[in-house]
Amino acid sequence: DAKTTQPNSMESNEEEPVHLPCNHSTISGTDYIHWYRQLPSQGPEYVIHGLTSNVNNRMASLAIAEDRKSSTLILHRATLRDAAVYYCILRPGNTGKLIFGQGTTLQVKP
């Protein structure tokens, strides 16, 4: 399984944008890039996913590098409720499972 590398932790101020980076230099052509987040005492929650093009949804944006070896999850205006562990995951196109890494713990300061 291809691996991802994320910073252990990041801090942000409330109502400011947050850019969460992820490196995946061994990504293969059929791997999708998925992001999930996990709030304290809850199961992980789907955020967004993409293959090659940048993606936007109501929660966040996903910017994918042209060579696909890195990506960035963008929260446009962080709120206190966005404080969570964010996981960047490569999901092969031919398998159902997700392989989680350590993730990035995001702290949001008021």
Add this chain to the structure above:
Amino acid sequence: DTGVSQDPRHKITKRGQNVTFRCDPISEHNRLYWYRQTLGQGPEFLTYFQNEAQLEKSRLLSDRFSAERPKGSFSTLEIQRTEQGDSAMYLCASSTRMQSSYNSPLHFGNGTRLTVT
């Protein structure tokens, strides 16, 4: 859509006892996954079903663990002869099949926390 439901939320058991957890997926989701999560770590894949068929099982899953999904709806995860190292949060997730794509999002429950004393 009531979400993925797991029962019980907490379970305390003595070493050597058997435990069984139940997961009710979102209605009509045909894929169901089990994960285990220990403190400070990301969720660890255990196994997954498509309908009633168990399609993949982690090598980390010892013979003491067994999962079933007999009618393609709810699933059970049983741990026999529990050990202290089995203490963890056990998470269930489900997803729907979108044509031949495996990229439909996983919807997770809030887990069953197992403590083995």
